[in-house]
Amino acid sequence: xxxxxxxxxxxxxxxxxxxxxxxxxxxxxxxxxxxxxxxxxxxxxxxxxxxxxxxxxxxxxxxxxxxxxxx
Amino acid sequence: xxxxxxxxxxxxxxxxxxxxxxxxxxxxxxxxxxxxxxxxxxxxxxxxxxxxxxxxxxxxxxxxxxxxxxxxxxxxxxxxxxxxxxxxxxxxxxxxxxxxxxxxxxxxxxxxxxxxxxxxxxxxxxxxxxxxxxxxxxxxxxxxxxxxxxxxxxxxxxxxx
Numbered sequence: 044x045x046x047x048x049x050x051x052x053x054x055x056x057x058x059x060x061x062x063x064x065x066x067x068x069x070x071x072x073x074x075x076x077x078x079x080x081x082x083x084x085x086x087x088x089x090x091x092x093x094x095x096x097x098x099x100x101x102x103x104x105x106x107x108x109x110x111x112x113x114x
Numbered sequence: 115x116x117x118x119x120x121x122x123x124x125x126x127x128x129x130x131x132x133x134x135x136x137x138x139x140x141x142x143x144x145x146x147x148x149x150x151x152x153x154x155x156x157x158x159x160x161x162x163x164x165x166x167x168x169x170x171x172x173x174x175x176x177x178x179x180x181x182x183x184x185x186x187x188x189x190x191x192x193x194x195x196x197x198x199x200x201x202x203x204x205x206x207x208x209x210x211x212x213x214x215x216x217x218x219x220x221x222x223x224x225x226x227x228x229x230x231x232x233x234x235x236x237x238x239x240x241x242x243x244x245x246x247x248x249x250x251x252x253x254x255x256x257x258x259x260x261x262x263x264x265x266x267x268x269x270x271x272x273x274x275x
Binding site for chain 2: 049086087098
């Protein structure tokens with residue numbers, strides 16, 4: 044994504060065209076700014092983010108399991 | 115999940131695969147989080163052997179099955195089955211022979227795009243393919259991501275104009 048495309052994307056998420064899928068997503072509760080940030084990343088950067096997100100999810104899940112097992 | 119190691123294992127063994135599911139969503143720009151990896155694999159005899167060989171060092175076992183249930187992830191087993199939900203030393207990995215709404219590997223491949231991930235050219239299911247698959251799967255957890263995927267596709271098209 045070029046800087047011009049990113050600028051245009053940020054304008055679009057701030058004011059999605061009425062009746063568009065983008066507007067529908069915003070209304071549904073999707074944080075559109077996260078999508079712009081993700082689109083600005085390279086595939087490898089997205090893959091690294093995916094790995095670190097999965098690791099964080101796993102750590103949270105294990106912490107929850109430990110907490111429940113103490114009860 | 116060990117994404118890089120998993121891709122490297124499949125890539126080095128020349129396995130024909132397409133990254134699908136939640137990981138493909140993230141690779142396409144979604145903010146969806148996932149803990150497992152889903153792949154669609156080709157059902158040719160050669161590919162089944164390659165897949166079994168690639169996974170063997172990572173101790174694949176059936177997820178959710180009793181520990182003492184005998185299971186060998188070899189070409190014969192893969193041929194007899196279709197979709198496998200595995201626990202491996204690389205994390206949770208699902209291998210699907212068919213994807214709802216799309217079909218087998220060749221159809222999934224047609225709906226995918228090449229992405230350079232960790233210097234490996236990998237096939238990743240396209241946003242359009244993901245939307246078709248999620249709509250066809252039709253479970254609540256599939257349907258609830260459709261607004262995001264459709265919004266993402268719309269955003270990508272409009273911002274690239």
